[in-house]
Amino acid sequence: MSLARIKRHFDFVELRETPTKAFTKSFVLQVRPNDKGITRTGFTVSKKISKLAVVRNHLRRQMREIVRLSPDLQTKYPSHDVVLIARSEALNRDYAQLTKDFAYLLDHVHEEANDKQDND
RNA sequence: UCAGAUGGUCAGGCAAUCGCUGUGGGGCAACCCAUGGAGGAAAGUCCGGGCUUCGUAUGAGACACAAUACCGGAUAACGUCCGGGCGGGGUGACCCGAUGGACAGUGUCGCAGAAAACAAACCGCCCAGUUCGCUGGGUAAGGGUGAAACGGCGAGGUAAGAGCUCACCGCGCAGGCUGAGAGGCCUUGUGGCAGGACAAACCCUAUUGGAAGCAAGACCAAACAAGACGGCCGAUGCUUUUUGCAUUGUAAAAGGACAGUCUCAGGUCCGCCGGCGCUAGGUAGGUUGCUUGAGCGUAUCAGUAAUGAUAUUGCCAGACGAAUGAUUGCCCUAUGACAGAACCCGGCUUACAGGCCAUCUGACUUU
Numbered sequence: 001m002s003l004a005r006i007k008r009h010f011d012f013v014e015l016r017e018t019p020t021k022a023f024t025k026s027f028v029l030q031v032r033p034n035d036k037g038i039t040r041t042g043f044t045v046s047k048k049i050s051k052l053a054v055v056r057n058h059l060r061r062q063m064r065e066i067v068r069l070s071p072d073l074q075t076k077y078p079s080h081d082v083v084l085i086a087r088s089e090a091l092n093r094d095y096a097q098l099t100k101d102f103a104y105l106l107d108h109v110h111e112e113a114n115d116k117q118d119n120d
Numbered sequence: 121u122c123a124g125a126u127g128g129u130c131a132g133g134c135a136a137u138c139g140c141u142g143u144g145g146g147g148c149a150a151c152c153c154a155u156g157g158a159g160g161a162a163a164g165u166c167c168g169g170g171c172u173u174c175g176u177a178u179g180a181g182a183c184a185c186a187a188u189a190c191c192g193g194a195u196a197a198c199g200u201c202c203g204g205g206c207g208g209g210g211u212g213a214c215c216c217g218a219u220g221g222a223c224a225g226u227g228u229c230g231c232a233g234a235a236a237a238c239a240a241a242c243c244g245c246c247c248a249g250u251u252c253g254c255u256g257g258g259u260a261a262g263g264g265u266g267a268a269a270c271g272g273c274g275a276g277g278u279a280a281g282a283g284c285u286c287a288c289c290g291c292g293c294a295g296g297c298u299g300a301g302a303g304g305c306c307u308u309g310u311g312g313c314a315g316g317a318c319a320a321a322c323c324c325u326a327u328u329g330g331a332a333g334c335a336a337g338a339c340c341a342a343a344c345a346a347g348a349c350g351g352c353c354g355a356u357g358c359u360u361u362u363u364g365c366a367u368u369g370u371a372a373a374a375g376g377a378c379a380g381u382c383u384c385a386g387g388u389c390c391g392c393c394g395g396c397g398c399u400a401g402g403u404a405g406g407u408u409g410c411u412u413g414a415g416c417g418u419a420u421c422a423g424u425a426a427u428g429a430u431a432u433u434g435c436c437a438g439a440c441g442a443a444u445g446a447u448u449g450c451c452c453u454a455u456g457a458c459a460g461a462a463c464c465c466g467g468c469u470u471a472c473a474g475g476c477c478a479u480c481u482g483a484c485u486u487u
Contacts, residue, residue, distance in 0.1 A: 007441055042441070053163095053460050057445095061140095065446045068139070095447070 006042030026090035029105040
C-alpha cells in the first residue's frame with residue numbers, strides 16, 4: 001500500500017484552520033475531507049521537537065511507517081486529508097507505544113469549534 | 121610488557137518482511153524488472169575559488185576601509201599545505217608560536233615600590249656641618265618592591281662608589297667565510313654600551329581585495345492587477361526619386377541619475393499624444409540551473425615532502441513539506457559515538473563511543 005502525501009504549504013495551512021482534531025501526549029491529528037477520492041497524509045516535525053535534523057528525520061520516518069501500516073485509516077477516513085503533528089513527548093516513546101497512540105487518535109477525532117468559541 | 125608521540129583508516133554486521141527515490145528497459149495503464157542512493161565531519165559558515173547577475177566587470181590614479189605579515193616551495197587560489205630558519209617546552213619521539221618595524225611619531229604600563237623612563241636617592245654606605253633631633257652634598261656596589269629597575273662577573277680604582285679603567289662573557293656596528301634565502305659560523309676588527317616592555321594600542325612599511333548570491337540566474341505561466349501597443353515629432357541606415365522598409369528615443373545644446381569617496385577616460389538611461397483588449401510583465405505553480413568534476417579509485421614514474429606527470433576502469437546521491445528507510449530476529453568488544461547532502465570544489469575550525477594498521481620514543485624484563 002502506498003501513501004499519497006500532502007506536499008503543498010497551502011494544504012497544511014487549510015488543515016490548521018479546520019476544527020476536526022484529536023490529541024495525545026505524542027501527537028496531534030488533523031482531519032479534513034477532500035474531493036480527490038483518495039486519502040492523503042502529511043507529517044510535521046518542527047524544530048521545537050529537536051534541533052538535530054537526524055532526530056527529526058528518524059521520528060518522521062517512524063510516523064510515516066505507523067500511518068502506512070495502519071489498518072484502519074483508509075476505512076475510517078476515505079477521501080480525507082490527514083496531518084499528523086509530533087509533540088515533544090513522542091521522543092520518549094518507542095515504536096509500539098506510538099502505534100497505540102495513533103490507533104487511539106483515529107477513534108477520538110471530534111469537533112472543537114464550539115469549545116473554541118467559548119474560550120475565545 | 122607498560123607508558124607515550126606522529127600519521128593513516130573503520131564508523132556494527134547478517135537475514136527476513138514491508139516501503140521511498142534517481143536512472144535505464146518493458147507495459148495502453150495499474151505496475152513490473154535491473155541498477156544507484158549521506159558524512160568524515162554532510163555541521164559552524166571562518167577563508168579561498170568556479171559559476172551567475174549587477175552597468176562593459178582587471179580602464180587609470182589618489183584617498184578610505186578590510187585582510188595578511190621569517191624564508192623557499194606546492195596550488196586554480198588561499199589567511200591552506202609541505203620543507204627549512206628563529207624562539208620556547210619536553211629525558212625523548214615530538215609539540216607550541218598573528219614569528220616585519222619600538223633611533224618616524226603619539227600613547228599605555230594596574231597593585232607594590234623612593235623611582236616605570238630626555239630619569240630618579242626610601243633604607244643603607246661615604247664626606248662635611250650640627251642645637252645630636254637632624255641638615256646639605258656624593259653614591260645605583262648592597263637591601264626591599266615588582267612581570268620588568270638603565271648589561272653580568274671578577275679585579276683595579278675611590279672618602280664611598282660608578283664602564284671611571286681592564287680581562288672574560290653578553291650586546292651594537294663593520295669585515296670575512298658559508299647558504300638559493302630566512303639565517304648560521306669566527307683564535308677578525310671596532311665601540312665602553314647606544315640605554316625597558318607593549319605593534320593581539322594607534323601607527324609605519326609591503327602585499328592583496330568591486331558587490332551580492334542557486335531564495336543567484338534562465339524559460340513557461342492560472343488568479344490578480346494594468347500596460348504592451350499605435351500615432352506624432354526627431355535621429356541613423358537602406359532605396360535613383362516620391363514612397364516605403366528596418367533600427368529605434370538616440371542625435372544638436374544644456375543638465376541629471378548610475379554600486380565606499382574624489383579626479384580623468386569611457387558607457388547606459390532620461391521626448392509628446394491617444395485609445396484598446398487577441399498582448400507585455402509577473403505572483404502561486406511548473407521546467408531548468410542540477411551534477412562529468414581544478415573529481416574519486418588503482419598502478420608506474422619524478423620529488424625529502426606538499427604535489428605533479430602518464431596510463432587505466434567504472435559513472436560513483438540529486439531531493440525540493442525535502443528520498444536514501446521502518447520493524448523484527450541472530451551474532452559481537454552490546455543502551456553501537458558525533459551526527460543528515462540542498463549549486464559545486466580546495467581548506468580551516470568545532471563535535472566524536474570504540475577499535476585497527478604503520479613508524480618512532482622512554483622505562484623495565486629475558487636471551
